[in-house]
Amino acid sequence: MATFILTGKYSSEALRGISPQRTDxxxxxxxxxxxxxxxxYATLGENDLVLILDFPSVEDAMKASVALNRLTGVGFTTxxxxxxxxxxxxxxxx
Numbered sequence: 001m002a003t004f005i006l007t008g009k010y011s012s013e014a015l016r017g018i019s020p021q022r023t024d025x026x027x028x029x030x031x032x033x034x035x036x037x038x039x040x041y042a043t044l045g046e047n048d049l050v051l052i053l054d055f056p057s058v059e060d061a062m063k064a065s066v067a068l069n070r071l072t073g074v075g076f077t078t079x080x081x082x083x084x085x086x087x088x089x090x091x092x093x094x
Contacts (some may be wrong), residue, residue: 001036001054001080005060006068008049008088026068033064049092052081 010018023040030037037053041078055061058080065078082090 001056002061003038004053004055005049005079005081006049006053006065006076007047007079008051008072008074008076009046009067010048011073011075018057022072026070029067029071029085030064033060034068035060035064049076051076 038055041050
């Protein structure tokens with residue numbers, strides 16, 4: 001499983017649909033695409049949401065990101081992530 005950071009920004013429409021039910025639906029959608037939720041945060045500033053998720057593949061992460069946008073109206077940016085320790089090993093190998 002690979003880790004992905006999804007940052008999201010609410011549209012006006014997405015703000016009107018905020019509810020515990022929609023959050024549950026989003027969680028179910030993530031698992032439908034093989035995802036595992038490490039953490040989900042509401043934030044202040046440039047992004048409104050930060051999700052830390054694991055997926056079996058880049059393709060699964062992309063499918064989930066698009067499906068989350070369709071479900072919630074939240075625009076997500078999806079980025080692969082590795083721990084700093086893993087990054088240090090990758091950088092040392094170059």
